[in-house]
Amino acid sequence: MKKVFSYLRFYWMQVIAIVVLVFTQTMLELELPDYMSDIINTGIVKQDIDFIYTKGFQMLAIALTVATISVITSFLSARVGSGLSNKIRKDLYLKIENFSLIEFDKYSTASLITRNTNDVQQVQMMITMMLRMVVSAPLYAIIGFQKANALNSSMSWIFAVVIPLLVFMIASIFTFVTPRFERVQKLTDKLNLTARENLTGIRVIRAFNAQDTQADKFNGVNIEVRDNNTILQRIMSFMMPGIMLIMSFTTILIVWVGAEKINTGSLLIGDMMAFLQYATQMLFSFVMMSMVFIMYPRAAVSGKRIAEVLNTKPQIIDPDQPVQAVRGIGEVKFENVCFRYPEADEDVLHDITFTARPGKTTAFIGSTGSGKSTLVNLIPRFYDVCDGSIKIDGVDIRAMKQSDLHDKIGYIPQKGVLFSGTIASNLTYGRPEASQEELEDAASIAQAKDFILEKEGGYDYLIAQGATNVSGGQKQRLSIARALVKKPEIYIFDDSFSALDFKTDSALRKAIHEKLSDATVLIVGQRVSTIMSADQIVVLENGSIAGIGTHRDLLKNCPVYYEIAASQLTKEELA
Ligand SMILES: Nc1ncnc2c1ncn2[C@@H]1O[C@H](COP(=O)(O)OP(=O)(O)OP(=O)(O)O)[C@@H](O)[C@H]1O
Ligand SMILES: [Mg+2]
Structure with missing residues (x-):
């Protein structure tokens, strides 16, 4: 009182x-x-x-x-x-x-x-x-x-x-x-x-x-x-x-x-x-x-x-003297990262080390519960690492202001979230000053252009509360477009293609590859076909890295990856 x-x-x-x-x-x-x-x-x-x-x-x-x-x-x-x-x-x-x-x-x-x-x-x-x-x-x-x-x-x-x-x-x-x-x-x-x-x-x-x-x-x-x-x-x-x-x-x-x-x-x-x-x-x-x-x-x-x-003192706070924000190239470096959820008994991530380079796509694959979402959620500092460090362009993310950090990241969550308002207001969420042209660009990369135009009012179509009047796949594509409008250095797609059909999935990946040629792209995926073209694939098993490499390398050297691939691809594709 x-x-x-x-x-x-x-x-x-x-x-x-x-x-x-x-x-x-x-x-x-x-x-x-x-x-x-x-x-x-x-x-x-x-x-x-x-x-x-x-x-x-x-x-x-x-x-x-x-x-x-x-x-x-x-x-x-x-x-x-x-x-x-x-x-x-x-x-x-x-x-x-x-x-x-x-x-x-x-x-x-x-x-x-x-x-x-x-x-x-x-x-x-x-x-x-x-x-x-x-x-x-x-x-x-x-x-x-x-x-x-x-x-x-x-x-x-x-x-x-x-x-x-x-x-x-x-x-x-x-x-x-x-x-x-x-x-x-x-x-x-x-x-x-x-x-x-x-x-x-x-x-x-x-x-x-x-x-x-x-x-x-x-x-x-x-x-x-x-x-x-x-x-x-x-x-x-x-x-x-x-x-x-x-x-x-x-x-x-x-x-x-x-x-x-x-x-x-x-x-x-x-x-x-x-x-x-x-x-x-x-x-x-x-x-x-x-x-x-x-x-x-x-x-x-x-x-x-x-x-x-x-x-309550929030456990994740800005440092007293944050590093001056500069627009870098967006290189993400995990060094011996360990993580455990508060109140949990054991670590979900063990000794994770890898570098995601700008202009390249880094993909993550692994069975459900292997820690893929957990891993990418550490980059926007939704949680802090328990051990090791995550650096962007050589700067520990804990040394940056959170708002500066978030400015660098385009995050597309596993479960698409839209807010009530128009499609346009949802797309400009990360950058209110974006022009209509930029919206259309983003929508076209995200393969959302066609269905937006089919909606009554197009970009002014009203999204209902809880986004009940768009389909799961449409929601995902709008979430992707929203991140694209922001034009960040780093993109994180947490299983954001799961609700898309194969055709849309592949068109989207192609567009991302062409249009986001400078950005660091991190993709979490369940389908081998979604990630096999990535420059680098990180295979997670029970929170540890079971292998890193390209699709070809991993098929040869990583049994865990081979097993996943074998269950999804045909014999010819595997060969
Ligand atoms: N907020 C939380 N608190 C405690 N444990 C959690 C929390 N979120 C996830 N976990 C646990 O961490 C582990 C990894 O979960 P995570 O969501 O990272 O898996 P995932 O690889 O993304 O799985 P999926 O492919 O199903 O999305 C799971 O065992 C899960 O139960
Ligand atoms: Mg997940």
Whole structure:
């Protein structure tokens, strides 16, 4: 919560204004019972109509002032609350944007979303409420007690009876409620996670008739949330009636004891009424405080979850003194690289050494899970190597600014990702200033030109959210074109031809070979036909290099490669 409270410093002027206003409001409200007691004692009992009028109007004026101030403070505290949550959300977003994949693996996406929405909302509600209660509640309690005591100290024992009663009730509710709130917040994470999974996987779920299993999964969490919330509501539903009961009990007690004293002449009737009001204001302040106390644990949990994200130091950061960026030739050099995923038990890559030269194509092949994607993902520093180094034009990538590094790389992921918007906006993603001509060039290399023109509106065709209105192969080709528009020094194609038919695949490779004759091209492939023309092929097996060379060399010298090739090519092609 400390972290969250620290955001209040941005609104210190409003906060001070709220404190001053609430103070004035409370002090004025605490005056009202005195006026009433005067009206009764002097006005009604002695039948002085003029006095009733003057005092009555004064009371009215105070009440109006109180109402006005109350509106202003509500307004101000709402503004502080929503401004603060806006700022927290912005900071969270900026922070998350700088997360490396390590942090994304650590927090789940669902949890990051909940933290950025629901948790921030909890905090906002808490702050808005607290801003108003934190000053007024103690004032009501202390001054209310003082004033009541000053009116008639012989009745103060009543407080000694009811206050402990009230505190006991609130405290017992408190102990039941707090752990439940924590639970609910965690469950919200889980609920979001399951909902997301259900929605993104809807096609597979349908195809496998798994609606019931998924629904059960969702229901399980949903029921748990419901049960927790029901219990919370049930406990809380005792609160208001309980408080009312105690208040009524207090009123009866005061009137009963007061009547006796009025009878004997030791108490004025107006004073009893004032006493009653002070008592009510005081007890009510306890209720207000208890509301804060009950909400606090939940908001504190949320605050902690927010702070956790804000305090996370991304593990992959820019060096203090980055090497000046220059446009090089794009030579990529792996030297004895070892890598292990955080939290994993063993290395996925062992002692990888090779050089990918500019103007040449370096291909990677190996069975699934052999570490091909992992290897190429190390180049944009999605993860850092555990041992060894990766150098581009002789500079360790960890010595560069990440943005400079990323400028050098055109990355086409294994799973094509497009953003909602037009085809053109997706293609210019890496270089917004690219001209239409450049777009068309890139599209034609990526073999995307024809299908783009067939779409309604061509380059202005709208890609739906999740890119559901383009096919898998079209998505891949647009991802490729997007990287080409960027004109980087190094291209990384992670299995980006997998969804293409053989004809398109070969046309694309030919175009890449011709048009990208200066660039360093790294291609991960499953098909031997896709990579056999590469200048250099790296064969991976269980994270180690089983052989490096051309197709011809490897067929002769690398049994692992021969095996892969034999399973895909005909006898004639192998010979
Ligand atoms: N984020 C991750 N955390 C932990 N382990 C991972 C992670 N990503 C991949 N792995 C593991 O690393 C190994 C290599 O995975 P990788 O994705 O590099 O294989 P690949 O060669 O690209 O396979 P494919 O041909 O199927 O794409 C696998 O055993 C995989 O389970
Ligand atoms: Mg892969």
